Amino acid sequence: MFAPDLDLPQSTLRVSALHAFAYCDRLFYLEEVEELYTQDAAVFAGRRLHAELEKQEGEDWEELFLESDRLGLRGKVDALRTRDGHIIPYEHKRGRSARDDRKQPEPWDSDRLQILAYAYLLEHSLGVTIPEGRIRYHADNVLIKVPVTDTGRQEVQQAIARARALRESPRRPPVTTNERLCTRCSLAPVCLPEEARLAHDREWQPVRLFPKDDDREVLHVLEPGTRVGRSSEQLKITRRDRPDELLPVRQIAQVVLHSFAQISTQALHLCAEHDIGVHFLSGGGRFVGSFDPRQGSIQRRIRQYAALSDPDTGLRLAKQLVLCRGKGQRKFLMRGRKGAAEEALLTQTIARMKAMLPQIENATSLAELLGIEGNLAALYFGALPHLLGEAVPAEMRFSGRNRRPPKDRFNALLSFGYALLLKDVMNAILAVGLEPALGFYHQPRTQAPPLALDLMEIFRVLLVDMPVVASINRHQWEVQADFEIRGEQVWLSDAGRAKFIELYERRKQESWKHPVTGYSLTYRRLLELEVRLLEKEWNGEGGLFAQLVLR
Ligand code: SF4
Known part of the structure; x- marks a missing residue:
């Protein structure tokens, strides 16, 4: 750096x-x-x-x-x-x-x-x-x-x-x-010249100068009592009852410490030297925070502040975001409708969402937009249980979105997935150098940084909802071994979390053709690309942000 x-x-x-x-x-x-x-x-x-x-x-x-x-x-x-x-x-x-x-x-x-x-x-x-x-x-x-x-x-x-x-x-x-x-040019992946040309000329056919994938590993440390230390230019993982594992730091993209896993100061220094984000998730699967030395230049943050302090810019971007999420949710229901037991109900919901989407453009305030988004989400989560096949056991079914804490297995999976997604979006924001605390749609009410919550909306369906529904339909979950139930609260067990992480990381490695730029990238690269496209919105090269809608 x-x-x-x-x-x-x-x-x-x-x-x-x-x-x-x-x-x-x-x-x-x-x-x-x-x-x-x-x-x-x-x-x-x-x-x-x-x-x-x-x-x-x-x-x-x-x-x-x-x-x-x-x-x-x-x-x-x-x-x-x-x-x-x-x-x-x-x-x-x-x-x-x-x-x-x-x-x-x-x-x-x-x-x-x-x-x-x-x-x-x-x-x-x-x-x-x-x-x-x-x-x-x-x-x-x-x-x-x-x-x-x-x-x-x-x-x-x-x-x-x-x-x-x-x-x-x-x-x-x-x-x-x-x-x-x-x-x-060495900076083509951050300058994104082809995307800038596309922003000015919609007929332009961009060449992909942005790397398709990042082959470095996201290191998840799950077991409590595990310790991440440093040995020269390697991270040393010390687990109970197992030989130490050494990982060259150049092979690591992020370190994610779950529950009470430990990391030494020396290892933190090594991560800082190599621009590796270190993220913490609680034992209950909540995103706690990040240690990340990457800072954007003050010039860029001033521009972000100037752009997002303008209510019209904020509302315009928020509309793009809500439209992207609403369209994605609707498309996902459309994909799962054929042959579903409740096909008629799904068809009805899809039609109601279609009728509601144009309201987004006419919203005159964030409060109004939040109302529309809430209505779309209610329709979507009301219909989502019907994407589960008939053979799915009753324990894996659910009747709507609930959280803090989740009350059924389905919601436990969604909540953990969204926590991982929040962590990845944070990582992308910090890699690009924007200020995560300064968003345009979500208000700073919770611990989570508003800009990260904003950007998550684009990826919720693609990276969490779809793999969760698909994995349940494939009977990948053990209803006892993968979950812990305490009273009304449901969490993933250690085995369940390990299984989810594998599912989620595999999903991130899948490639997807960007609907506007026309080139393919892995989802993990799309996360970063989306943050860079957001920044272009206030650099005179906008119009490509939040276009990631399922086909
Ligand atoms: S326009 Fe951007 S990518 Fe092209 S040469 Fe200049 S800095 Fe490099």
Whole structure:
């Protein structure tokens, strides 16, 4: 994660930032102003080769850290050679060089500006003249010499002035018109240029630049008395009566501690260093909270605050959300209607929901919207029991939604599923860098952060209701062993929770074609995409949020 260099005056620019600026001004803005980064370190690979490469060549390379207040530039020149009495800065690139009209190698514009900036910085700092810089492209094994001329120095100066002005701007620049740049851009998964183009042109057919899946594991620690510690760059899981388990931290996406499982300070530090969210669920399956060091930049939070403080924006987004959830609930009932014992009743409910959905657009306040949502939910949960097949035992049936605490097995499954979903939505919000406490629909009445409650609405049917109904119809639950009943309250037993987690995590790994962007992603990636699309709503690239409706 980018750590601000507190020792340096903020007015100087890093040469690498100037390189980003020359590549795409939006890339510069995202990195320098919004401090955006991707979770996947691998996407950063390739922008620059590191010192090892130079060392491999068995040459004497020098390394210098330089800063010039007068030039407004700083940077580490880590590949420096002396040739014929002149100092020559080198830049190594993993990829191929550009080619001119005659197919001759030439540097990419951003690489050229970067090596000129290093040369100019050296001249300013050391009081020498640098005749040229060199760029080596390793993929096609080409070495290009870039002469350092007055025109080149002027270019650097002008780029610094423009980049500094952009750094002060409150507005994120639009996506580049050169789409090819985006396919190689490390920040494409957070910039979402194709989705921005789609937002402006509904005929646009976006290419997926957002990773389809995240193959890291969500580590659930269920057994009370289990301890998560640290062993070097690994998490060490110590369970009673079992050998310790070691998991490389790079394979972990989240740590979820259920009940009274423990985690050490050292393990928390390791998770913080690797941007791994640590989440806590109570023994009763309630989401307790998260330890997550990821913070969005203040610029982005100010924009979120400004947008969501506007009642009209809040109402507009809330309508999209309620419509998305209502449509999804109705579609789910439609899917299960055929052949159901109460087909006529389901048909009636589906028709009533259809008649009610247009009321959402006409709502003039959040209170009115809440009323419509409540009516839709009453219809949906009134009909949901009829999606259970005739062979489902009476113990697994239910007659409507109840919670805090759940009073039947079906509701116990739903409640635990919604707690896991809340945790995942929180994780996605924190990964993106928004403020979870600032939502637009739910009011801050409970412990749960309103924005997370808002976003959950999009996924309740897809990630919880559907797998719960399907698993009951498949007779996957043991009515005794998987549940604990205390008086009127019903909870999942340890075995039941383990079984549910498996079901839920498997569901998250399934791919689904996004109905608007047209590309497929796993549900776990869709959670993050949805948060990013929400942010686009107040960045002038809106219209794609809350469109995830079952077909
Ligand atoms: S993805 Fe494209 S528009 Fe976005 S920062 Fe990268 S190059 Fe610029």
